[in-house]
Amino acid sequence: MSDLQSIVRKAATRRPLTDLNLSGFDFRKAKLEGAVFLRCDLSGSRMSGCDLSRTIFSECDLSRADLRESRLDGANMVQCRLKDAAVGAARIRRMVLARCDLSGSDWRNMMLAQGAWTDCVLAGALLAGAGFTRSALVRISLDGTDLRGAKMQGCVVAEADFRHAMIAGLSAETTAMPKANFSGADLRELRFHRCNMQEANFDGADLARADLSGSCFLKASFGNAVLADARARDCLFLESLWHGTNAAGIDLEGAVLQGANLDNCVLENAKLVRASLIKSVQRKVSYRKTDLRYADLSHAKFEDVDFSDADFAWGRMHAASFERVSFSGSSRKRAFGTDSTLLEAERKAGLL
Numbered sequence: 001m002s003d004l005q006s007i008v009r010k011a012a013t014r015r016p017l018t019d020l021n022l023s024g025f026d027f028r029k030a031k032l033e034g035a036v037f038l039r040c041d042l043s044g045s046r047m048s049g050c051d052l053s054r055t056i057f058s059e060c061d062l063s064r065a066d067l068r069e070s071r072l073d074g075a076n077m078v079q080c081r082l083k084d085a086a087v088g089a090a091r092i093r094r095m096v097l098a099r100c101d102l103s104g105s106d107w108r109n110m111m112l113a114q115g116a117w118t119d120c121v122l123a124g125a126l127l128a129g130a131g132f133t134r135s136a137l138v139r140i141s142l143d144g145t146d147l148r149g150a151k152m153q154g155c156v157v158a159e160a161d162f163r164h165a166m167i168a169g170l171s172a173e174t175t176a177m178p179k180a181n182f183s184g185a186d187l188r189e190l191r192f193h194r195c196n197m198q199e200a201n202f203d204g205a206d207l208a209r210a211d212l213s214g215s216c217f218l219k220a221s222f223g224n225a226v227l228a229d230a231r232a233r234d235c236l237f238l239e240s241l242w243h244g245t246n247a248a249g250i251d252l253e254g255a256v257l258q259g260a261n262l263d264n265c266v267l268e269n270a271k272l273v274r275a276s277l278i279k280s281v282q283r284k285v286s287y288r289k290t291d292l293r294y295a296d297l298s299h300a301k302f303e304d305v306d307f308s309d310a311d312f313a314w315g316r317m318h319a320a321s322f323e324r325v326s327f328s329g330s331s332r333k334r335a336f337g338t339d340s341t342l343l344e345a346e347r348k349a350g351l352l
Contacts, residue, residue, distance in 0.1 A: 004030060011035030023061075043081075128166075319343055 008030055010017060016036040023041045029049040036056045043063040047070055054074040061081045068088040076096045082105045089109035097117040106126045115135040123143040127150055134154040142165040149169040161181045168186065176196040183203040187210055194214040203223040207230050216236040227247040234254040242262040249269045256276045263281070268288040275295045283303045290310045298318040308328045312335040319338050 008032065319346075 004025075004027065007017065007022075007027075011032050011034070014034055014036060016038045017040060018038045020037075020040045022045055024044045025042070025046070027045055027047045027050050030047075031051045032055055033051045034054045035052075037058070037060050039059045040057075041061050042057075042065055043061045045062070045065045048066050048068045050067075050070045052067075052075050053071045055072075055076075057075070057077045057080050059079045060077075062077075062085050063081050063083040065082070065085045068086050068090070070087075070090065072087075072090060072095050073093045074095070075092075077098070077100050079099045080097075081101045083101055084104040084106075085102075086106045087110055088106060089111075091111045091113075092115065093113045095112060095115045097115075097120050099119045100117075101121045102125050103121055103123045104125060105122075107130055108126050109129040110127070111131045111133070112135050113133045115132070116138075117136070117140060118138045119140075121141045122145045123141055124145065126146045128146045128148045130147070130150045132150070132152045132155050135152075136156045136158075137160065138156070138158045140157075140160055142160060142162055145165045147162075147165050147167045147170050150167075150171075152170075152172040152175045155172070155175045157175060157177045157180065159179050160177065162185055163181055163183055165185075167190070168188075169190075171191040171193075172195050173193045174195065175192075176198075177200060178196065178198045180197065180200045182205050183201045185202075185205045187202075187205050187207045190207065190210040192210070192212050192215050195212075196216045197220055198216060198218045200217065200220045202225050203221050204225060205222075206226045207222075208226050208228045210227070210230045212230060212232045212235055214234050215232075217240050218236060218238045219240060220237070221241045222245045223241055224244040225242075225246075227245060227250050229249040230247070231251045232255055233251055235252070235256070237255060237257045237260050239259040240257065240261075242260060242265045244264045245262070246266045247270060248266050250267065251271045252275050253271050253273045254275065255272070257280050258276050258278045260277075260280045261282075262285050263283045265282070265285045267290055268286050270287070270290045272295050273291055273293050275292070277300045278296055278298045280297075280300045282300065282305055284305070285302070286306045287310045288306055288308045290307075292310055292315050293313045294315060295312070296316045296318075297320045298316055299320065301321045302325050303323045305322070305325045307330050308326055310327075310330045312330060312332045315332075315335045317335055317337050
């Protein structure tokens with residue numbers, strides 16, 4: 001079977017095209033909707049303009065294939081090679097990729113909606129300007145992947161390693177990235193809105209001027225990271241780790257840092273209006289000139305902390321512990337101290 005018409009006729013019957021050598025074959029603009037390719041060599045094939053919707057590729061080699069302007073809605077690829085393949089700025093819905101090698105492939109400006117990519121290798125792949133909407137990307141390898149300017153909305157990106165990816169200008173909204181690894185990454189001016197970054201690793205990352213508003217960072221780690229002038233309003237940082245973090249000028253208005261560890265953190269000139277620091281642990285932290293109005297410091301532990309020129313107006317310091325702390329020039333006149341009645345109730349309830 002070497003002519004296109006024969007292939008199209010068999011594809012129309014939904015019978016599998018099996019073990020065919022179609023390397024370099026010219027499929028341009030062919031109607032292959034719903035076709036099934038099993039263990040076929042399609043390397044270097046020309047498939048531009050093809051209708052490949054709902055097509056199944058299993059254990060096929062599509063290396064260097066030209067898939068630009070093809071229709072790939074509902075296509076399924078399992079254990080396939082797409083190394084150096086070209087897809088380009090396609091608009092794709094419900095595409096499923098499982099255990100595929102996409103190394104060096106070109107997906108620039110591609111728009112994927114409701115897709116699922118699992119256990120795929122995207123080393124060196126080009127995804128600059130790509131858009132992902134309500135899609136799942138699970139256990140994908142991003143070594144050297146170009147994601148500059150990519151956008152994610154309503155996605156799940158689980159256990160992804162972004163350490164060696166190019167992600168300048170990457171933005172995400174209402175996207176879940178549990179256990180994502182961003183350690184050491186350049187995330188300056190990144191925009192993550194209302195995202196779930198539970199247990200994500202940002203150790204050593206540069207998040208200067210990043211916008212993280214409304215996101216959840218439960219048990220996330222920011223060791224030795226830079227969050228200078230970042231915007232993190234209404235974020236959840238429950239039980240997060242901030243060892244040695246430079247967060248000077250950060251906007252944490254309304255943020256919850258309950259149970260967080262901020263040892264050796266710099267929070268000078270920061271904005272923590274209405275922030276919750278309940279039961280946080282802080283040693284050798286600088287809060288110089290920080291706005292802590294209406295902040296809740298209840299049951300927090302502070303050792304060797306500098307609150308010089310900080311503003312605590314209407315803040316709560318219920319049962320907070322202060323050892324070797326400087327309040328030089330700070331405003332605490334309208335702050336609330338320990339409530340003895342509440343403290344006794346907490347003791348009786350076994351909350352201490």
